[in-house]
Amino acid sequence: MKRITFKHENISAVGLGTTGFWSGHNAGLKECIRTAYDVYGINLFDTAEMYGSGRCESALADALKDMPRSSLFLVDKIHPDNAVPARFMKSLDQSLIRLNTDHIDLYLLHWREKTELPFLVEAMHQAQKEGKIRHWGVSNFDIRDLNDLFSAGGTDCFCDQIFFSLYERGAEYDLLPFMKEQQILPMSYSSLGSSYYSHPDVRRNREIMKICGEYEISPEAYMLRMNMEYGFASLFSTSSLSHLHSDLQEITDDVYNALRPVFDSAFPPPDHAVPLVKI
Numbered sequence: 001m002k003r004i005t006f007k008h009e010n011i012s013a014v015g016l017g018t019t020g021f022w023s024g025h026n027a028g029l030k031e032c033i034r035t036a037y038d039v040y041g042i043n044l045f046d047t048a049e050m051y052g053s054g055r056c057e058s059a060l061a062d063a064l065k066d067m068p069r070s071s072l073f074l075v076d077k078i079h080p081d082n083a084v085p086a087r088f089m090k091s092l093d094q095s096l097i098r099l100n101t102d103h104i105d106l107y108l109l110h111w112r113e114k115t116e117l118p119f120l121v122e123a124m125h126q127a128q129k130e131g132k133i134r135h136w137g138v139s140n141f142d143i144r145d146l147n148d149l150f151s152a153g154g155t156d157c158f159c160d161q162i163f164f165s166l167y168e169r170g171a172e173y174d175l176l177p178f179m180k181e182q183q184i185l186p187m188s189y190s191s192l193g194s195s196y197y198s199h200p201d202v203r204r205n206r207e208i209m210k211i212c213g214e215y216e217i218s219p220e221a222y223m224l225r226m227n228m229e230y231g232f233a234s235l236f237s238t239s240s241l242s243h244l245h246s247d248l249q250e251i252t253d254d255v256y257n258a259l260r261p262v263f264d265s266a267f268p269p270p271d272h273a274v275p276l277v278k279i
Ligand SMILES: NC(=O)c1ccc[n+]([C@@H]2O[C@H](COP(=O)([O-])OP(=O)(O)OC[C@H]3O[C@@H](n4cnc5c(N)ncnc54)[C@H](OP(=O)(O)O)[C@@H]3O)[C@@H](O)[C@H]2O)c1
Pocket: 016, 017, 018, 019, 020, 025, 046, 047, 110, 139, 140, 161, 162, 188, 189, 190, 191, 192, 193, 194, 195, 196, 218, 220, 235, 236, 237, 238, 239, 240, 242, 243, 244, 246, 247, 279
């Protein structure tokens, strides 16, 4: 599995999300998480206090319980309602208990809403000082939001986790280059398009399925590879072991380059700025 080295961290370029625990795919997702770690060396796992009101954090802790904590890179997110002075630390402490750990590797604001950004930055710095989180960042922030964050003192923001997939390539136009320029790690969620969001289905495209058949790869493996190619740490999810294996098929540069014109023609890159889509 390709790895990303960013600000002294070594993270697998692909990571697994945990919303599947919320929708009841417990056994399958747990098996996929363990196989992703054991077989593919994936160490990036994403959750949020919002997912199933904490149930997904607990389920992730259970899935990872035999793995050395130092080998994992755990991402968790605070709900904007809790990013206020009265609730921030309490919320973080409860997440730590559910995750059964004394620290989170990357703690994100789930989305902006009405969050007071100067408070957020101060609270994240305090949590870092107390050793409860190693890095902090945001999710679903567009360029304007990131500029507001910088003005609020948040220039050390580690990551912006955004919706980016073959179906939603808007960030390619301006947000992604901006993150690179500002040294913010781009992390994509729903890298396969998500089942919660309506989009055209790559599997219904005959040209794509034909060329994928010729090269014996799955379109999902191409989608993850595309996100990785852009420098994203790419989150996806599956509760099916056979899907996991086909999603994580390795795609060589030659194959990627041969397939790219077909995928780009069916799902073209943006030629103008588009607002960031949030699921
Ligand atoms: N920051 C945010 O606001 C935010 C928002 C949404 C998600 N996230 C994070 O990102 C993670 C991943 O996103 P996601 O779960 O929404 O979406 P995703 O990974 O884009 O899509 C997951 C869906 O794809 C299906 N799938 C996977 N491989 C497949 C294959 N080979 N063939 C057919 N179907 C396949 C899965 O079904 P099967 O189980 O049947 O394989 C599942 O229904 C989440 O779990 C969460 O941690 C963050």
